[in-house]
Amino acid sequence: MSTVIPPHDISLSKATLVGAWSEGPLYGLSIALYIVLVRILRRDSTNVQKTVLLGVATLQIVIATMHYIASLANMMNGLLTHAQTAGGSDAYFAASKHPAFILELFCYYTNFVIGDALMAWRCYVAWQRNLVIGVTFMVMLIGSFISVYSTLGHIASLTNEQNLFEVKGWAVSMCAISVAIQIMATTLLVWKILRNSSRILPRSRRQHLSVVWMIVESGAILTATTVTLLTLYTLEMNAGTIITAVTSQINFLIPTSIFIRARMKGDIRPEACVVPLQGYHRSTIGLGSRSRGGPVSDRASLPSTNGGEMAVTVTTKVDTKIDSSSVATLPSHD
Secondary structure, X not given: OXXXXXXXXXXXXXXXXXXXXXXXXXXXXXXXXXXXXXXHHHHOOOOHHHHHHHHHHHHHHHHHHHHHHHHHHHHHHXXXXXXXXXXXXXXXXXXXXXXXXXXXXXXXXXXXXXXXXHHHHHHHHHOOOOHHHHHHHHHHHHHHHHHHHHHHHXXXXXXXXXXXXXXXXXXXXXXHHHHHXXXXXXXXXXXXXXXXXXXXXXXXXXXXXHHHHHHHHHHHHHHHHHHHHHHHXXXXXXXXXXXXXHHHHHHHHHHHHHXXXXXXXXXXXXXXXEEOOOOOOOOOOOXXXXXXXXXXXXEEEEEOOOOOEEEEEOOOOOEEEEXXXXXXXXXXXX
């Protein structure tokens, strides 16, 4: 970064401080989503795909934790330790040789690549492992991997007199490939879901459309942050430090939130009302007429042991189950 503050920009010290403040709540949200993800996957039957998903999510949350710790260490070194040195805090943040800063960038770039890879993988799976889509994403991810770690290597080799904008070409290619992956994956996923929703019942189609909007919203957030970072970096503005801190957590939050929200929508089921038959004199129960595929009637009367009537209200969205464990104890009415 530069110690010279251009118009409509902020100093490196302020950008670093605001970035750490912004990343803190997002890191807390990342921890919460990770716990929810673990609970969901532990409740399900274990298979290879879910084990890999949990392993990748664990790796991402560890990297996100390392990034936040490194950013706090870098911020305290600049604002406290080097505040009274020549050039002040801005001169410290402008240099790129500090171990805490290099670790911060490494964690950011790693979660950056993993987030794009997860989006590409989900699109590839949704398209039944289409070879053309798989090869296309593989080429793009290899290009992203090369540009990301080439950028990191060039930044680590800069002298104290140079700033991050010296490697603008590599950083721009990194962000451009990432945006291409995000837009392509989101578009193909939405197209696939919309095409499949035309073949299903209207009620299920509404649920599919809600998933479409969820994917579009999540993809738009991730793409918008990447485009904003690319724009600020191209303009050589220090405010890009804030977006970098935010994006380091969003790269975990967005893929994880898509899985959790889709799973929560998939778990919605109509309630079931279990009617126990234990203790009734008769084995026949009139629940009213029911047409083929139609709902149960609104009310039904069940004879009880004391000769009274017990009214059972059944809504049209509730399935009625019979407690078969008590059927054997019922006397026959022959």
